[in-house]
Amino acid sequence: MSIFEAIWQAISTILSNKLRSGLTLLSVALGVFAIFIAGSLSDSIDSTVENQLNDLGENVFMIKRMPSGGFGGRNWRKYRSRPRINLKELDLLKREVKSTKLISGFASDGGNVVQSIYTESPSDVTISGIDENYFMNYSRSIAEGRPISAGDLASNNQVAVIGPDVIKRVFPFSNPIGEKIRIQSQEFEIIGILEEKGAVLGNSQDNMVLLPLNLYIKYYSNRWESIDISVNALSQDKLQNTLGETIGAMRLIRNLSPVEDINFEIETNEALTEQFSGLRQTITIFGLLVGIFTLIAAGIGITNIMLITVKERTREIGVRKALGAKSRWVLYQFIIETITICQIGGLIGVLVAITLGKIFASQVDFTFVISGFWIIFAVIVTTLLGIVSGYYPSWKASKLNPIDALRYE
Amino acid sequence: MSNSVIDIKSIKKVYKMGQEEVHALREVSLNIQQNEYVALMGPSGSGKSTLMNILGCLDTPSSGNYFFRGKDVSKLKDNKLAEIRNREIGFVFQTFNLLARSSSLKNVELPLVYSGLKKKERDEKAKNKLTEVGLGDRLDHKPNELSGGQRQRVAIARALVTNPSIILADEPTGNLDSKTGVEIMKLFNDLWKNGNTIILVTHEEEIAQHAKRIIRLKDGLIETDEINSNPIIYN
Ligand SMILES: Nc1ncnc2c1ncn2[C@@H]1O[C@H](COP(=O)(O)OP(=O)(O)OP(=O)(O)O)[C@@H](O)[C@H]1O
Ligand SMILES: [Mg+2]
Numbered sequence: 001m002s003i004f005e006a007i008w009q010a011i012s013t014i015l016s017n018k019l020r021s022g023l024t025l026l027s028v029a030l031g032v033f034a035i036f037i038a039g040s041l042s043d044s045i046d047s048t049v050e051n052q053l054n055d056l057g058e059n060v061f062m063i064k065r066m067p068s069g070g071f072g073g074r075n076w077r078k079y080r081s082r083p084r085i086n087l088k089e090l091d092l093l094k095r096e097v098k099s100t101k102l103i104s105g106f107a108s109d110g111g112n113v114v115q116s117i118y119t120e121s122p123s124d125v126t127i128s129g130i131d132e133n134y135f136m137n138y139s140r141s142i143a144e145g146r147p148i149s150a151g152d153l154a155s156n157n158q159v160a161v162i163g164p165d166v167i168k169r170v171f172p173f174s175n176p177i178g179e180k181i182r183i184q185s186q187e188f189e190i191i192g193i194l195e196e197k198g199a200v201l202g203n204s205q206d207n208m209v210l211l212p213l214n215l216y217i218k219y220y221s222n223r224w225e226s227i228d229i230s231v232n233a234l235s236q237d238k239l240q241n242t243l244g245e246t247i248g249a250m251r252l253i254r255n256l257s258p259v260e261d262i263n264f265e266i267e268t269n270e271a272l273t274e275q276f277s278g279l280r281q282t283i284t285i286f287g288l289l290v291g292i293f294t295l296i297a298a299g300i301g302i303t304n305i306m307l308i309t310v311k312e313r314t315r316e317i318g319v320r321k322a323l324g325a326k327s328r329w330v331l332y333q334f335i336i337e338t339i340t341i342c343q344i345g346g347l348i349g350v351l352v353a354i355t356l357g358k359i360f361a362s363q364v365d366f367t368f369v370i371s372g373f374w375i376i377f378a379v380i381v382t383t384l385l386g387i388v389s390g391y392y393p394s395w396k397a398s399k400l401n402p403i404d405a406l407r408y409e
Numbered sequence: 410m411s412n413s414v415i416d417i418k419s420i421k422k423v424y425k426m427g428q429e430e431v432h433a434l435r436e437v438s439l440n441i442q443q444n445e446y447v448a449l450m451g452p453s454g455s456g457k458s459t460l461m462n463i464l465g466c467l468d469t470p471s472s473g474n475y476f477f478r479g480k481d482v483s484k485l486k487d488n489k490l491a492e493i494r495n496r497e498i499g500f501v502f503q504t505f506n507l508l509a510r511s512s513s514l515k516n517v518e519l520p521l522v523y524s525g526l527k528k529k530e531r532d533e534k535a536k537n538k539l540t541e542v543g544l545g546d547r548l549d550h551k552p553n554e555l556s557g558g559q560r561q562r563v564a565i566a567r568a569l570v571t572n573p574s575i576i577l578a579d580e581p582t583g584n585l586d587s588k589t590g591v592e593i594m595k596l597f598n599d600l601w602k603n604g605n606t607i608i609l610v611t612h613e614e615e616i617a618q619h620a621k622r623i624i625r626l627k628d629g630l631i632e633t634d635e636i637n638s639n640p641i642i643y644n
Contacts, residue, residue, distance in 0.1 A: 005522070016510075315506065316508055319506045319507075320519070321491065322465075322467060322494060322500050322506075323495065323519055323523060323567070324491050324494045324495020324520055324523040324524065325491065325523050326487075326488045326491045326523075327487060327488065327491075328488075329523065402467050403462055403468055406502070406506065
């Protein structure tokens, strides 16, 4: 019995009962979709986080008022009472920490309008206050012009470095270096253009304007604004040492006694990775569970369809046996048919998952990773589903007595 | 004895229906030689189909022995019986029993699929047989695109395609009008002339008269077994 004939037979089984098999295909597709999306999403998070960590530099850690992401929901009350990190604390820290000078303050605000003499941008530009160490700690470089320097901060220069996305929107015709932009009531001279970077976790890194941190705080921050400080320990060996020194310095600056808990957040790459791997695990487990339960339901549906199919085709089975089909071949034929039905369902699920994943990814600038592993996993799962759910009906078919089967009306 | 295709010795077939026993075949012995043309007749319930099923290795007797070309097949297991059916026996049924969704060609190829032939060989053999029964131009037609007579021809081509030792036909004209029935009987006549061994079951005296030997069953026993002195032969 050739495999192709069994596959054709499976397709005609599907076509001869469009509604019934349509629903079953849908449930297989849904189950495979859930598993595939969960798997791919967790891969995608992995690679996105990896990108972000690489951006931050391996030996950089952060000091923040709150932990990143929404992962610390339970301790909201505790976090809320923490003092914000201000410019003075940043300056003191820069002075106190001896093991590295690469300490950088950062604050930012999304949804701003940037105006040029030609036009204005939609209200979606991120403006960030930075200092001279930002470029090192966040691995950003300048495509043209010069970065913001310590001198700019010291002399309150009204200067800006802008991202390529902003240029496309407000300086469509001319080189913007030396031109002025206006954000709300303030004007800044453009001194540099950022190298293009793309997006991290859905946030474009190019639709931004960088300003000196002190001016940013002065013009655009509100009283809740807290500065994020990044500290670059320069090497893995020095990381623990610098971490200890920095925490000590912050305690000193904030007058914390040795028994008091720190009232700021230290975020290392490791901690970030852990948070994301928690999220990743949740998504993977949830997706797998949804997928497995859907597939169990689908399996029951398929067993049912195949039982009906075997009944409807009793005479055909009788004919095949009369013409010399051994029981084993009848068994194989029906199992292959069931596997084919499952594979078709699985294929639909994977295609829909890839399409939706791509669309989703393009909407939020998120890299959707399609890994061969999850495709192979889907094939294996649907094959097993076919064998498990098709075995009983196929076994029944193979055990039919040819005489009775031939007489069946 | 050397040309004996079928040799059954005192076979019985008993069906148990709860407490009751139905003696479908009481004690039947029969010898059929190569290239015989036999008609099985008898009233309804006399055991014709039961006997045909045993002759066709679809079923085994409750007792007695069945030698098929000298080999005892009365106690073989299902898989061995399937092999014999595949290689040695061609079935023609009253209701044709073609696979509805497959073309004539696919239907005729089916026994060759189970004997493990390659696609190319199967195609060629099936085409030749369909041409022999006059359906060379109907290879791709599905059963529902063929007349009753044409369907039975496809079924006959399927029975012949493995070059079996015997052809068993249970009421092959039962679902056909008399004109088409005669055409099918002409086809059987040709097959017999080409050296095939044919056993057919029929209710109709007219159809039985085509055979060279007529066996009449009654209540599970052979009532008469006679040579037909004046068979209908087509040229
Ligand atoms: N599977 C079975 N179980 C029980 N009894 C059976 C079975 N098959 C046949 N019989 C009985 O055996 C007897 C012979 O049946 P069989 O089908 O051989 O008759 P037949 O000569 O072919 O009749 P017809 O001309 O109506 O086809 C009948 O009494 C029938 O009821
Ligand atoms: Mg009968």
